[in-house]
Amino acid sequence: MAKAFQSPKGTKDILPEEQAYWRMIEQVMEDLTRVFGFQRLNTPIFEDTPLFQRGVGEATDIVEKEMYTFKDKGDHSITLRPEFTAGVMRSYIQHGMASRPTPVKLWSAGPIFRYERPQAGRFRQFHQFNAEALGEQDPVLDFEIMDMAWQFYDRLKFKNLSFQLNSIGCPDCRPQYLKRLKSFYQNHTSTICDDCNKRLDKNLLRLLDCKQDQCQPVIEKAPPIYDHLCDDCLDHFTRLRHYLEAAGRTYTLNHRLVRGLDYYTKTVFEVWAEGIGSQNAVCGGGRYDGLIELLGGKPTPGVGFAAGLERTVMIMQHQNITIPEMRKPAVYFACQHADAQKQALIYITRLRELGIPCLMGLGGRSFKAQFREANRREAAYTVTLGDSELESGSLTIKEMRTGTQEICPLEQLVDHFKTVLNC
Ligand code: HAM
Numbered sequence: 001m002a003k004a005f006q007s008p009k010g011t012k013d014i015l016p017e018e019q020a021y022w023r024m025i026e027q028v029m030e031d032l033t034r035v036f037g038f039q040r041l042n043t044p045i046f047e048d049t050p051l052f053q054r055g056v057g058e059a060t061d062i063v064e065k066e067m068y069t070f071k072d073k074g075d076h077s078i079t080l081r082p083e084f085t086a087g088v089m090r091s092y093i094q095h096g097m098a099s100r101p102t103p104v105k106l107w108s109a110g111p112i113f114r115y116e117r118p119q120a121g122r123f124r125q126f127h128q129f130n131a132e133a134l135g136e137q138d139p140v141l142d143f144e145i146m147d148m149a150w151q152f153y154d155r156l157k158f159k160n161l162s163f164q165l166n167s168i169g170c171p172d173c174r175p176q177y178l179k180r181l182k183s184f185y186q187n188h189t190s191t192i193c194d195d196c197n198k199r200l201d202k203n204l205l206r207l208l209d210c211k212q213d214q215c216q217p218v219i220e221k222a223p224p225i226y227d228h229l230c231d232d233c234l235d236h237f238t239r240l241r242h243y244l245e246a247a248g249r250t251y252t253l254n255h256r257l258v259r260g261l262d263y264y265t266k267t268v269f270e271v272w273a274e275g276i277g278s279q280n281a282v283c284g285g286g287r288y289d290g291l292i293e294l295l296g297g298k299p300t301p302g303v304g305f306a307a308g309l310e311r312t313v314m315i316m317q318h319q320n321i322t323i324p325e326m327r328k329p330a331v332y333f334a335c336q337h338a339d340a341q342k343q344a345l346i347y348i349t350r351l352r353e354l355g356i357p358c359l360m361g362l363g364g365r366s367f368k369a370q371f372r373e374a375n376r377r378e379a380a381y382t383v384t385l386g387d388s389e390l391e392s393g394s395l396t397i398k399e400m401r402t403g404t405q406e407i408c409p410l411e412q413l414v415d416h417f418k419t420v421l422n423c
Pocket residue numbers: 082083084085114116121122123124126128130131132260261281282283284285286287303304305306307308309310311
């Protein structure tokens with residue numbers, strides 16, 4: 001026998017049993033984005049490679065190691081999107097969305113691709129719910145974005161979430177801070193890991209979120225960025241914190257939070273949860289006031305977030321969050337032979353037109369086997385159709401939960417189910 005194929009490493013099938021979680025998430029996304037005034041934008045799954053190189057940043061892990069990049073048949077370098085933000089900005093610029101009333105609020109959802117080392121909660125194809133608000137500097141928008149993330153998880157009934165918040169400054173104040181950070185780290189080059197020694201030359205901020213044990217005592221003592229924020233960044237951060245506090249949205253100040261994408265300015269945040277192994281970030285985002293200009297648009301501020309949906313589902317399962325039941329077949333028709341099936345199909349068709357889910361026993365199996373199947377499929381009612389029913393013009397309807405049976409004339413069958421199933 002030929003070897004059976006498996007899904008590629010780092011990908012997963014979303015099986016029928018899991019679909020109810022995804023449907024619930026979709027409903028919450030639709031509802032929430034409407035309430036917050038966001039409009040949906042679908043961008044292509046692949047973009048020209050330079051968009052991500054410039055947008056996400058050459059020195060990031062995503063661009064250096066994780067992109068699915070290939071040449072298409074026309075010799076163009078194409079990349080499967082490793083995040084939404086750069087593509088959404090490209091679309092905003094391309095379609096002149098700056099002329100729309102600001103803020104322009106756009107949301108998207110769909111698959112994302114990163115060539116990472118797979119582990120619990122970390123995939124090579126995963127899905128994000130992404131939201132971006134463009135065209136305003138006001139920290140009210142940072143609050144709204146964070147609040148939307150909050151309400152997303154609140155509506156999904158999550159418990160024990162932790163909102164991590166930081167400001168990483170702007171091009172005015174960050175260089176000063178980085179200089180300070182560099183000189184601090186230069187006294188610790190023999191203690192820190194090899195990666196951090198490399199970061200000293202190319203990505204200083206990422207020193208702060210190194211996970212290696214040997215680097216932790218150094219990070220603990222590193223100067224926090226708050227002390228170096230310029231007046232504008234400090235005012236922005238202070239106002240955001242006031243809004244969060246006024247709304248009762250508790251958060252943890254985390255001066256180590258720097259995020260893995262280069263476009264952020266001022267606010268950065270993450271939502272952490274338990275139940276997904278070491279991958280505890282279920283959502284992340286922040287402000288990126290220079291990104292649109294970097295990608296060829298007019299200077300336009302922006303702020304947004306993305307929630308990882310596989311991780312969201314994993315936590316829903318871990319926290320035993322109840323989800324609305326998948327609709328089970330309401331009526332199962334057990335048929336004795338082909339003539340009975342022919343008659344049953346007339347009723348099944350009419351019941352389905354009314355939105356009532358029906359199933360019929362196939363394959364000429366015995367009544368016993370068909371009843372067993374009705375049970376396994378958790379049908380609410382079983383209708384028996386055989387010689388005697390066809391002759392008498394009446395059917396037996398069994399309510400599976402209680403076992404009660406009743407006789408119903410064939411011509412009243414549809415009305416009967418309309419009544420008992422309230423359709
Ligand atoms: P990110 O933090 O790279 O941000 O990703 C957002 C979320 O996607 C993470 O918090 C995590 O839940 C999920 N995620 C990331 N990588 C994986 C993976 N390999 N497997 C499963 N889930 C994963 C961004 O992508 C930014 N574009 C967010 C943003 C939007 N910032 C501003 N606007």
